[in-house]
Amino acid sequence: MDISLLVHEAKQGDKEALLRLILLRQSEYYKLAYVYLKNQDDTMDALEEMIVILYNKLQSLKNNDSFYSWSKTILVNICKEILRKRKRLVLIDKQDEQTFIEKYENKESNIDLEQCMRHLNEYQQETIRLRYYLDLDYKTIAEVTKVPEGTVKSRISTGLTKLKALLGGDYLSG
Amino acid sequence: MDKLEELFNKEIKNLDELQIPQDFEQRLRNSLYNHQRTRRKKPRFSNWLVASLLFAILLSSYNYDAIAYYGKKLLGFDQILSGTLKDLNKLGAGQEIGQTFISKNGTKLTLDGLIWDKNRLVILYTMSNPKGEDLKNTAFRPSKVKGLLSYPVSSGQGKYNDDFTQLKGIFNFESPSPFEKTLKLEFALDEQGATEYAVFKFRIDKSKALGYRIKENLNKSFNIDDTKVKFTELIASPTLTVIHGKLSLNGAANVDYVTSPTLDLELWADGEEINKEGQGIRSSITGYSFDVSFDGLPRNFKNLELRLNGVSVCERVNAKVPLDSDNKGKTITISDQEIEIKEIVVKDNLTELTLVYNENVSLLDVSLETKGQKVSLTNTEVVNHHKTSDGVIQKEMLITFPTKITKANLVIGNISYPKESNLVIPLP
Numbered sequence: 001m002d003i004s005l006l007v008h009e010a011k012q013g014d015k016e017a018l019l020r021l022i023l024l025r026q027s028e029y030y031k032l033a034y035v036y037l038k039n040q041d042d043t044m045d046a047l048e049e050m051i052v053i054l055y056n057k058l059q060s061l062k063n064n065d066s067f068y069s070w071s072k073t074i075l076v077n078i079c080k081e082i083l084r085k086r087k088r089l090v091l092i093d094k095q096d097e098q099t100f101i102e103k104y105e106n107k108e109s110n111i112d113l114e115q116c117m118r119h120l121n122e123y124q125q126e127t128i129r130l131r132y133y134l135d136l137d138y139k140t141i142a143e144v145t146k147v148p149e150g151t152v153k154s155r156i157s158t159g160l161t162k163l164k165a166l167l168g169g170d171y172l173s174g
Numbered sequence: 175m176d177k178l179e180e181l182f183n184k185e186i187k188n189l190d191e192l193q194i195p196q197d198f199e200q201r202l203r204n205s206l207y208n209h210q211r212t213r214r215k216k217p218r219f220s221n222w223l224v225a226s227l228l229f230a231i232l233l234s235s236y237n238y239d240a241i242a243y244y245g246k247k248l249l250g251f252d253q254i255l256s257g258t259l260k261d262l263n264k265l266g267a268g269q270e271i272g273q274t275f276i277s278k279n280g281t282k283l284t285l286d287g288l289i290w291d292k293n294r295l296v297i298l299y300t301m302s303n304p305k306g307e308d309l310k311n312t313a314f315r316p317s318k319v320k321g322l323l324s325y326p327v328s329s330g331q332g333k334y335n336d337d338f339t340q341l342k343g344i345f346n347f348e349s350p351s352p353f354e355k356t357l358k359l360e361f362a363l364d365e366q367g368a369t370e371y372a373v374f375k376f377r378i379d380k381s382k383a384l385g386y387r388i389k390e391n392l393n394k395s396f397n398i399d400d401t402k403v404k405f406t407e408l409i410a411s412p413t414l415t416v417i418h419g420k421l422s423l424n425g426a427a428n429v430d431y432v433t434s435p436t437l438d439l440e441l442w443a444d445g446e447e448i449n450k451e452g453q454g455i456r457s458s459i460t461g462y463s464f465d466v467s468f469d470g471l472p473r474n475f476k477n478l479e480l481r482l483n484g485v486s487v488c489e490r491v492n493a494k495v496p497l498d499s500d501n502k503g504k505t506i507t508i509s510d511q512e513i514e515i516k517e518i519v520v521k522d523n524l525t526e527l528t529l530v531y532n533e534n535v536s537l538l539d540v541s542l543e544t545k546g547q548k549v550s551l552t553n554t555e556v557v558n559h560h561k562t563s564d565g566v567i568q569k570e571m572l573i574t575f576p577t578k579i580t581k582a583n584l585v586i587g588n589i590s591y592p593k594e595s596n597l598v599i600p601l602p
Contacts, residue, residue, distance in 0.1 A: 005369055009317065009362065015206050016315040016327065020364065023199060030194050040195060047198075048205035055206060085557050113181040132182045133189055160178070167177050 004064035011058045018055055021067060022047075028134075032072060035129050036079035046082060050075045069143045076144050116166045124159030127152055207329060268298070271376045279365050280305055281312055285374050290383040292411040294328065295319065295347040297359065300340065308338035312365040319347045321354035352380055384412045390601075392419075398595050399487040400424040403437075405480065408601065414451065415441065415468045417480065422461030423488040423590060435486035436534045436592035441468045443475040482597040486534065488590040494543065495584040497527070511535050511591045516570065524552075525575045527584070532591070533559060533567040539587025542575050548585070552576045 003024075009017035022029060029050075033043040054071050061070050117125050123145075130141045131152075142149045195201070271285040281303045289296040301314055319325045325348040332343020350357065359374040395404040405419040421435060435455060441448045449469040455462050471478070493508050495501070497518055505514040513535075517528035525542070542549040557570040 002367075002369070012317075013326070014315070014317045016313075016317070016330075017362070019199070019203055019206060020313055020315065022202060026198060027194055030198070031189050031192065034189070034192060044195060044198075044201055048201055051202050051206050113185060133185050135186070163178055164176075167181075 003067055007058070007061070007064040007067045010055070011061075015055065018051065018058070022051060022054075022071075025068065028068075029072070029075060031134055032130075033075055033079050035133055036076065036126075037082060042082055046075065046078045049078050053078070069140055072140070073144045073146070112167075116163050119166060120159045120162055124155045124162070127155040128159045128163075131156055203329075269379055269382050271297075271374070273374050273376060275363075275372055275374065277363050277365065277370055278368070279303075281309070281363070281365060283314055283363060285359065285376065288376075288378065289413075290349070290378055290380075291413045292349055292384065293414045293416075294349050295325065295378075297345050297347065298342075299344070300342045302340040306339055309334065309341050310338050312363070314341075314343075314361060314363055316345050316347075316359055316361040319350065319357045319359050321350055321357045323351060323354075325350050350378065352383070354378060355380075392417075392601065394599060396482070396597060396599070398482075398485050398593055398597070399489070401485055401487045401593075403482065403485055405599070410471050413470045415448065415471050417441070417466045417468075418464070420461060420463050421455070421485070423486060435462060435590070437464055437466070437485050438483040438592070439466050440481040440483060441466075441478070442481060443472055443478050445477075448472075478601040480599040480601060482595050482599065484592045484594045486536075486590050487593045488538070491586060491589055493586045493589075495586070497542075497579065497582050497584050508586060509589050509591060511589060513537075520578055520580075523576065523578055525577060525579050525582075527573045527575070528557065528570060529573065530568055530570045533569050534592050536590040537571075537586050538590065540573065541585050541587070542577070542579065542582045543585050544577065544579050544582035549575050549577050549582075 003021060006017045006021050010021065029047060030043060033046045034040075037043050037046060050071065053074055057074070061067065117128070120128070126145065127141060130136045130144065131138075136144070138149050138152050141152045145152065268287045268289045270287045272287070274282055274284045276282055281301065284300045286298045286300055288298065297316070297319075299314065301309060301312065303309055303312075316327050316330075318327060328346045328348060330343060330345035332341050334341050356375065356377050359376070361372065361374070363370045363372070389410070390408045392405040392407055395402055397403075400423070402422045402424060403419065404421075405417060407418050409416045409418070417439065421437060423435060437453065437455060439453075440450070448471070451467040451469060453464065453466045455464045489509055491508055493506075495506055495515070497515070501515050502518050503515065505512050507513070511531060514530040515527070516530050517526075519526040519528075529537075531537075540551055540554075542551075551573050553572075553574040555572050557572050559567055559569050561567055
């Protein structure tokens, strides 16, 4: 699908074109926001905010072909803003954090992994989630998190080393 | 497979199994169409205004039946049209277009007809693939209708048949100026990863358009406590009824602004409620002006009444609340509105106060009183919204004061909250 035409139309003011661009990759957007926010309500809020910002900011996109990584960067910023505001709420009561994280229905809970992830710093966590949960390539991760590819790779390798150490014993090296 | 890989795979599986909500598209569409701030161009048609006034004078007779409906009934759209639009179509208020475009892939797109109303232009279309392929990945995207001027698309909806081989739908556009005779519909058709662009050209007939039916000056004012609600006029077109008015919250002098005052208005005809379509409140120097839209009025009715169920009132309270560790986590009550003091964070040179209260309550003229001095706030922001167990929406507000406090009183000057009213206003 040639998205640069759709982007061009959206820049002219065609809202349906913008919607179509998002809908073409809706599950990517949804999962990306979900990985940060961990519940459906906040994810939808973030996406609703994103589409409005995209529409208003489209003129600043120079290369139409970069629409997806550009819009995902905006989405990630919105998610981080929501998380920041959430943190203020959770100042006192650590227990409250649970209310934001949906219990996965019909899903096996991945407590082991989440507990280990908490030992990593937020950048390592973020980078590992983007790489291993969402299968994004280094270039996209670098764009979306606004750091050089080298930094992405080092965050991942440091993070993985820690995780493997925490999980102990049975892993194959490499 | 090592343990880490296993855990990652589990996570990937969990994410893949995530259900994207059914209303994903609708929510994004609503957000996009309703919240845009920049880009709205004011209609520049000054001769349109003159024409419409003349039109209104000509058509301001109350006699609904005098306006005969020419035109054809557009078949098959019963499920997509709603309310009065459906009735009007049944009465034959539509104009036929009957033009078809066939895409490279063989998809047939037909503009069946249109309904031209003072408030909007509705285009009815049918899309089908004669090869029997499903249309789930095909999209018909009209961008605008163009005549002497351009009229953008405002919204649309459609419905597939059971096996997704046919889609019938409508798109709403800004209503064209009465001077228009021929229109071009510019659109794009996406399918199989390619997009085709084309144009439909068709005539519109002003004599078959639906004009104003009733325009009435209401000029009725009511006071709820110190809030004055004035209904200025009612404008009814066959598919939409709009009540215009002004609102002023006079409870306290020097009220800067209440972010969005509550106005709960219902329209009833002959004992039945008319569906509300939307509402807008804008602030101006003298207060607020509002317009509330409802579905079109029924063909014949005897009684029409407005019911005001609630409106925001503003009260000068000058309440002093001591801020100390005893009060943290407690809920205070001002004017029957509960306000929870959720958190007090004191830093080196500022104090952050987090309060929780109902979504449609506003606190105004808030300051701190410490060591005999008054300190005004520097920032207020909404942290988030949430629903309580009773289904009430509350908001959490973070208020920042530029000073470090040890012992202080929170002074709330004014509070604005929605007040219930049972006002019933009969309209002639």
